[in-house]
Structure formats: structure tokens, C-alpha cells
Amino acid sequence: MGNRLGGDSLEMYVVALHCSMSSGLYHYQVRDNALECLRQGDCTQLLLEMIQAEPYVDLTSGSVVLFITGCVERQMIKYGxxxxxxxxNEVGSVxxxxxxxxxxxxxxxxxxxxxxxxxxxDFLQVDGVFESVQSVMVVGKER
Incomplete structure (x- = not known):
């Protein structure tokens, strides 16, 4: 996620569910400090099929779901x-x-x-080898 967060091996994807943004999947562009829309529309059903959160977390009432992906190759040059x-460590910090x-x-x-x-x-359009999901978070009003 760029040097703002201490490294450059992470990418952030956001699914807007119930918030002021239009529903859809977005990718955070560090260089422009902006969200790029990758998919418009309600993604709730897709998320329910891929994330096992029920009954502990109600994804249908969350505001956003955040996906942090990692590109370990970017770190290998510096850290081997x-x-x-x-x-x-970066994922934990974020x-x-x-x-x-x-x-x-x-x-x-x-x-x-x-x-x-x-x-x-597949949903995030990453290959799962050079870039893969490292963490999933839901943010919203508490029940």
C-alpha cells in the first residue's frame, strides 16, 4: 500500500455495501489516493458464498468489507x-x-x-500466486 504504510507489498480492495459510496468492488490506487471501481452493483450474495462469517458477523448489514492482498515478490528484493x-507484519499493522x-x-x-x-x-481479479488475499475485514455499525 505504498510507503505511506511502511511498505509496498500490500494492496487494498473495498466492497461498498451500505455506505455513502455506490455499491461495488473498488481497488485503492496509492499513486492517485483514489478508489478505482472494478465492479458496480451489489456484491452481497457473492460475499456470502465465499466468506464464512455467519452467525457471528452479519455481512448483509456491514458498511464495507476490506480485502488486503499481498505481493510477496515486491518484498523479496529487499528482505529475501x-x-x-x-x-x-504489514498486514497486521494495517x-x-x-x-x-x-x-x-x-x-x-x-x-x-x-x-x-x-x-x-477470482472475485478480486488477482492470480492467487503473485498476489493473494491475506486478510478480510468487515466494518460497520455494531449490532
């Missing part, structure tokens, strides 16, 4: 064999930041561990 480890920001905005957030890797990689 430790590239994957440093990429995971998820912590999102959690703290959500809390400050009086929103709930939850990191989700049960998901279909291949299905989400």
Missing part, C-alpha cells in the same frame, strides 16, 4: 527469505490501524478468517 514474514480508526468512528470491525481463497482471488 524473510519477505513473507515482513509482509505479514488491520490494527483499521480497527483503531473504526473504534474512533464508533464503528465495529472484525477480522474474518474463514473464506474461500480461490473464490476471493
Amino acid at each position: 527469505e524473510r519477505a513473507y514474514r515482513f509482509m505479514q 488491520t490494527r490501524m483499521v480497527t483503531l480508526i473504526a473504534e474512533a468512528l464508533e464503528l465495529g470491525s472484525c477480522i474474518l478468517g474463514g473464506y474461500n481463497d480461490d473464490g476471493l482471488n
Whole structure:
């Protein structure tokens, strides 16, 4: 996610569900500090098929679902064999930041561990080899 977050091995994708943005899938463009729309429309049913969150988290009432993907090759030049480890450190830092920001905005957030890797990689249009899903979070009003 660029040097703003300490590294460049991560990408962020956002599915807007119930918020001020139009429903759809977006990719965060670091260079432009903007969201690029990859898919318009309601993605709720697709998410329910690929993410096993029920009954603990109600995806249908969340505001956004965040996907953090990692590109370990970008880290290998600098960190060699430790590239994957440093990429995971970055993922943890980003998820912590999102959690703290959500809390400050009086929103709930939850990191989700049960998901279909291949299905989400296809949904996000990433190859699953050089770029793959590393973390999934939902943010919204708490129940």
C-alpha cells in the first residue's frame, strides 16, 4: 500500500455495501489516493458464498468489507527469505490501524478468517500466486 504504510507489498480492495459510496468492488490506487471501481452493483450474495462469517458477523448489514492482498515478490528484493514474514507484519499493522480508526468512528470491525481463497482471488481479479488475499475485514455499525 505504498510507503505511506511502511511498505509496498500490500494492496487494498473495498466492497461498498451500505455506505455513502455506490455499491461495488473498488481497488485503492496509492499513486492517485483514489478508489478505482472494478465492479458496480451489489456484491452481497457473492460475499456470502465465499466468506464464512455467519452467525457471528452479519455481512448483509456491514458498511464495507476490506480485502488486503499481498505481493510477496515486491518484498523479496529487499528482505529475501524473510519477505513473507515482513509482509505479514504489514498486514497486521494495517488491520490494527483499521480497527483503531473504526473504534474512533464508533464503528465495529472484525477480522474474518474463514473464506474461500480461490473464490476471493477470482472475485478480486488477482492470480492467487503473485498476489493473494491475506486478510478480510468487515466494518460497520455494531449490532
